[in-house]
Amino acid sequence: MTKERENQNFKDLLAKSEKLIRLTTDDFDYQILCDDLHALSGARFAAINIFDESGEKAETVAISGVRESISQAAGILGFK
Numbered sequence: 001m002t003k004e005r006e007n008q009n010f011k012d013l014l015a016k017s018e019k020l021i022r023l024t025t026d027d028f029d030y031q032i033l034c035d036d037l038h039a040l041s042g043a044r045f046a047a048i049n050i051f052d053e054s055g056e057k058a059e060t061v062a063i064s065g066v067r068e069s070i071s072q073a074a075g076i077l078g079f080k
Contacts, residue, residue: 012040034062 016036030048038046045065049058 009040013037016040030062031064034064038064 016033030050034046034048037048043065045063047060047064048062049060051058
């Protein structure tokens with residue numbers, strides 16, 4: 001990856017992070033954010049989990065990169 005492309009990826013990630021900080025759950029689309037972060041990261045998949053206040057339980061609200069395989073997505077989330 002070129003330094004210029006790497007810098008652009010960081011700028012894009014920063015812009016998305018700033019947007020996330022300013023939004024509330026009422027006007028937020030987690031799937032769009034997950035898809036954007038997946039594209040920026042170059043990872044095989046991305047997932048967004050929202051934890052309860054205790055930090056003990058999480059709910060997966062978005063997953064990206066495994067749409068073609070529900071069994072693969074289930075495995076990533078810990079289901080058999």
